[in-house]
Amino acid sequence: MVSKQEILGQKIMKRIHIHDKDQGGILSLTTGSQGSAKTSVLLSFAEYILKHHSTEKIFWSECYKAPLQIVKLGKGKYRFFVKNDVDIIFRDRDNKLKPTKIPITRFKDYDDLYKKAKMGKVNVVFFGNRLYWMEFLDYLRSVGEWVHIFIDEFGEVCPAYASGKSWKKIGYFSEDVLKDIRKCMMNVHVNTQSVTNIDHRARSKIMLKIFLPGAISDKHSRVTQAAIDNLKRDPIHGNPAYLDIRGEFGVVTFKDIYKPIKGFHIDAICNGGEREMSFILSFNGDKT
Numbered sequence: 001m002v003s004k005q006e007i008l009g010q011k012i013m014k015r016i017h018i019h020d021k022d023q024g025g026i027l028s029l030t031t032g033s034q035g036s037a038k039t040s041v042l043l044s045f046a047e048y049i050l051k052h053h054s055t056e057k058i059f060w061s062e063c064y065k066a067p068l069q070i071v072k073l074g075k076g077k078y079r080f081f082v083k084n085d086v087d088i089i090f091r092d093r094d095n096k097l098k099p100t101k102i103p104i105t106r107f108k109d110y111d112d113l114y115k116k117a118k119m120g121k122v123n124v125v126f127f128g129n130r131l132y133w134m135e136f137l138d139y140l141r142s143v144g145e146w147v148h149i150f151i152d153e154f155g156e157v158c159p160a161y162a163s164g165k166s167w168k169k170i171g172y173f174s175e176d177v178l179k180d181i182r183k184c185m186m187n188v189h190v191n192t193q194s195v196t197n198i199d200h201r202a203r204s205k206i207m208l209k210i211f212l213p214g215a216i217s218d219k220h221s222r223v224t225q226a227a228i229d230n231l232k233r234d235p236i237h238g239n240p241a242y243l244d245i246r247g248e249f250g251v252v253t254f255k256d257i258y259k260p261i262k263g264f265h266i267d268a269i270c271n272g273g274e275r276e277m278s279f280i281l282s283f284n285g286d287k288t
């Protein structure tokens with residue numbers, strides 16, 4: 001028997017995948033304990049778009065100094081893009097972190113990147129500092145086409161406890177860009193282990209919360225901590241999760257299992273260190 005919560009879960013999943021200009025875009029946050037399939041949830045959404053909306057552009061933000069998650073989708077489904085003045089080194093984790101060559105496309109600015117980004121592929125972008133994603137989302141609001149953005153470990157893009165210029169930049173990003181996602185043709189899916197990693201101004205703009213096993217509920221959600229604590233990890237059939245969209249909630253199982261692909265453990269580092277925040281402010285004009 002399908003429970004009421006499962007039916008509601010399916011209804012909310014449809015809301016994620018249906019692109020309706022009247023309903024607008026969506027901003028989702030997936031949380032859960034370490035290894036609870038947070039990244040896999042994002043991969044499953046990206047794969048759905050590749051399959052069902054192959055004429056829409058998808059952008060993916062990876063962490064530095066961590067295994068590239070996108071490779072779990074399998075070869076041929078993604079492309080790498082690197083800003084033209086940034087030195088990104090890809091290292092082979094199966095070969096003592098020796099630099100390895102992988103095909104990349106260079107771009108000079110956001111217009112150039114958007115033009116070069118491929119439809120039917122996940123476009124994985126390296127700006128040299130993950131904070132640039134705040135500006136890129138700002139840019140994407142006005143491209144006039146449905147776009148999809150996936151940000152793994154959102155706490156690195158919109159960190160809690162930033163200071164100075166970064167704090168101001170995050171303020172603009174939260175109050176102006178994230179607040180507007182629903183009005184744009186833009187779906188943004190992010191994840192983090194704990195919501196406390198994210199700036200509080202951004203937290204309040206999240207429209208859909210996905211709680212995987214081990215997640216901490218929040219005081220604005222109707223999903224109780226006891227309910228989340230009852231979610232059991234299932235590495236065979238997929239992990240269950242609660243979905244909460246503005247007070248309405250349901251349960252789903254994420255059945256697609258994404259495992260590391262043997263022999264393809266690559267990470268990316270920015271040679272010479274990540275670019276400074278001051279560069280970011282001049283990259284596309286200072287809007288703070």
Ligand SMILES: Nc1ncnc2c1ncn2[C@@H]1O[C@H](COP(=O)(O)OP(=O)(O)OP(=O)(O)O)[C@@H](O)[C@H]1O
Pocket residue numbers: 032033034035036037038039040041193234235236237238239254255256257258259260
């Ligand atoms: N849908 C799924 N359901 C259950 N287990 C999964 C699922 N997808 C992947 N897994 C398993 O769980 C492991 C961790 O998945 P994933 O990397 O997505 O978790 P994570 O929460 O992002 O981890 P981290 O906390 O390290 O970022 C995978 O290596 C795989 O073995």
Ligand SMILES: [Mg+2]
Pocket residue numbers: 038039040152
């Ligand atoms: Mg992860």
